[in-house]
Amino acid sequence: MTHPASVGADMDIQWLFLILAIVVLVFGLGVVVANRRKMGSGQRTELPPRPAPSAPPTAVEEAEGDTLVEEPPVVEPEPEPVKPLSLRDRLSKARATFSGAFGSILGRGAITDETWDDLEEALLRADVGLGVADGLLEPLKERVKAKEITEPSDLLAALQADMIARLADGDREVHYDESLEPGQPNVWLFVGVNGVGKTTTIGKVARQQTEAGRSVLLAAGDTFRAAAAEQLGTWAERSNTEFVRGTEGGDPSSVIFDGIERAAAKRIDLVLADTAGRLHTKTNLMEELKKVRRVAEKGAGTVTETLLVIDATTGQNGLAQARQFSEATDVTGVVLTKLDGSAKGGIVFAVETELGIPVKLVGVGEQVNDLIPFDPDEFVNALFESGTDG
Numbered sequence: 432m433t434h435p436a437s438v439g440a441d442m443d444i445q446w447l448f449l450i451l452a453i454v455v456l457v458f459g460l461g462v463v464v465a466n467r468r469k470m471g472s473g474q475r476t477e478l479p480p481r482p483a484p485s486a487p488p489t490a491v492e493e494a495e496g497d498t499l500v501e502e503p504p505v506v507e508p509e510p511e512p513v514k515p516l517s518l519r520d521r522l523s524k525a526r527a528t529f530s531g532a533f534g535s536i537l538g539r540g541a542i543t544d545e546t547w548d549d550l551e552e553a554l555l556r557a558d559v560g561l562g563v564a565d566g567l568l569e570p571l572k573e574r575v576k577a578k579e580i581t582e583p584s585d586l587l588a589a590l591q592a593d594m595i596a597r598l599a600d601g602d603r604e605v606h607y608d609e610s611l612e613p614g615q616p617n618v619w620l621f622v623g624v625n626g627v628g629k630t631t632t633i634g635k636v637a638r639q640q641t642e643a644g645r646s647v648l649l650a651a652g653d654t655f656r657a658a659a660a661e662q663l664g665t666w667a668e669r670s671n672t673e674f675v676r677g678t679e680g681g682d683p684s685s686v687i688f689d690g691i692e693r694a695a696a697k698r699i700d701l702v703l704a705d706t707a708g709r710l711h712t713k714t715n716l717m718e719e720l721k722k723v724r725r726v727a728e729k730g731a732g733t734v735t736e737t738l739l740v741i742d743a744t745t746g747q748n749g750l751a752q753a754r755q756f757s758e759a760t761d762v763t764g765v766v767l768t769k770l771d772g773s774a775k776g777g778i779v780f781a782v783e784t785e786l787g788i789p790v791k792l793v794g795v796g797e798q799v800n801d802l803i804p805f806d807p808d809e810f811v812n813a814l815f816e817s818g819t820d821g
Contacts, residue, residue, distance in 0.1 A: 434572040465752045477729055497537025505717050518806075521721035521795040525776035528557045528734055533815070536583045542575055546583065550590070557777035558746040563784050567593055578627050591815045597780060602787030603765065605804075606735045607645075607701065616648070616694040616732040618702045620687075621766075622720060622756050623740035625708030628768035628794060630659055633703050635794075635802040645700040648673035650690030652683040654725065662704055673699060683707050683719070684726040695731035717759045724760045738791065740766045740780070745774040750781045753788060764791035767805070771795040779810070 519526070532553035536546050537683050547568060554564040567766055571589055574580045580589055607617050619636070623629045628651070649667045653659035653673070660676040667674035675693055677686035687704045694702045707716075727734050741749040741764045756762055764781055770793045779790050790805045 453572075463700060464623045494648060506738050507668060517813075518727045518795065518809050519816055521771040522776060522813045524772065525557060525770070526816065528774045529814055533587060534586065537584065542581070542583055542586055545584070547572065548781070554777060556774070558748070558775035558781065559777035560747060560781040563597075563777075565779045566784070568595075581702040588814065591811060594639055594780070595808055595811045598811070599615050601783055601807075603764075603789050603791050603805055605738075605791050608733060608735050611659065611733060612733060613698045616691060616699055616702050617734040617736075618691060618704060618727055619736040619738060620704050620727060620760065621738050621740060622706050622760055623708065623819075624752060624764070625656060627708075627740045627742040629653075629708065629746075630662050630666070630705055632738075632766050632792075632794065632802065633663065633769060634670065634798050637666055637670040637672050637703055637804070638799045639742060640701055640703075641672060646672075646698075647701045648690055648694040648697075648699045650676065650687045650704040651669055651676040652687045653692075654679060654681045654683050654707045655688060655707045659705065659707075673697065684723045687723060688726050688730050690721040691727065691730040691732040717755060720756075720759050737761055737763050739764070739788070740768060741778070743767050743775055743778060746775040746778055747781065749778050750785065753786055755780050757786060757788060762788055764789055766794070766802075767788075767791040768794035771801075776810070776814070779805075806807045 439449040473717060535549055539546065554567065557560065559567075563779050567590065568646050570585065570593070571580065571586060575586065580586050605619075611617060621629050633649065633768055634767075637649060640647050647670065649663050649672055651660040651663045654677050657679065660679075664674055664676065666672075673693065675686065675690035677683075677689070683706060685703075685704075686700075690704065691702050695697075704723075706720060722736070726733065737760050737773050739753055741752060743749070745752075749797065753762065753765065765788055767790050768780065769774075770776055782788055783790060793805045794804055795803060
């Protein structure tokens with residue numbers, strides 16, 4: 432039988448352990464709460480720093496014992512500069528017109544009747560024109576008959592030289608009269624039918640002239656085509672030039688006259704005047720173009736160029752345009768556009784031989800610098816390289 436005193440002692444010990452456990456639990460909770468308050472008030476418990484990540488292994492060339500020999504860093508080569516296309520490349524379509532004929536001629540090894548047929552066909556397909564083709568081939572036939580030329584390669588070389596000679600005498604400079612006094616601007620008139628690239632040509636010329644240091648004013652004399660003035664205005668903004676326009680459907684002559692007078696008042700060097708695109712078959716419209724020329728001469732400026740813009744892709748139709756426009760406005764030079772996209776570059780010979788009007792500028796692309804002075808030697812040589820470069 433258990434003694435009552437012993438049972439009471441056991442109960443006291445159990446209560447003591449229970450009280451101690453409660454005290455430890457309360458103390459632990461207090462520590463946790465205190466730490467959380469510190470973190471919330473910005474006093475964070477600092478953690479030991481993490482070790483820095485190891486650097487990625489470097490590439491090695493080879494191992495020598497325990498030593499790793501590093502490869503030199505790889506340096507990316509700079510891209511090769513893009514070379515501008517040569518005139519030869521630009522004239523790929525025109526060159527292709529001659530390439531077949533030249534290849535067959537050189538392949539025969541002798542000058543035959545087929546040789547002359549191939550040459551005539553190539554010249555006509557390039558839109559040289561029948562008269563010019565005969566004028567080039569007849570003297571060569573005489574030289575072959577006289578045994579001066581016996582080899583196909585010599586025949587092609589002689590044809591190339593004759594074509595260059597036919598273009599040798601043209602005055603290809605776009606004239607700017609330096610002797611005119613301030614307040615007497617040079618005036619360049621641009622004429623041509625709609626769609627040949629006339630307004631774009633004016634814009635390119637404006638950029639080139641301002642880059643050359645001349646002050647320029649653009650006169651939007653094409654008042655009949657709705658978008659013409661807006662298009663020219665955009666070019667004026669791009670080239671930072673003065674711009675004068677009239678009301679839609681208004682008198683082109685008055686717009687150009689006002690432009691010249693404004694240029695004179697502001698002592699601007701050069702006026703580039705757009706004229707309405709004219710169908711060369713419409714007599715009344717061509718008469719109006721004559722009026723534009725007369726009115727332009729009455730102002731303070733001097734017309735030093737009248738440039739006819741022709742689309743090279745129109746071929747022989749361009750020759751008819753040139754003839755009519757020349758009679759109406761005393762054309763001083765031709766700008767041949769889209770030469771890079773045409774197989775009909777022979778129109779150069781037709782215009783110069785039959786009309787005596789020099790080709791002064793040619794368009795060979797869309798960029799501003801793709802409007803370039805016409806170089807007969809470079810042009811003809813580019814055509815003939817198709818048949819002689821293999």
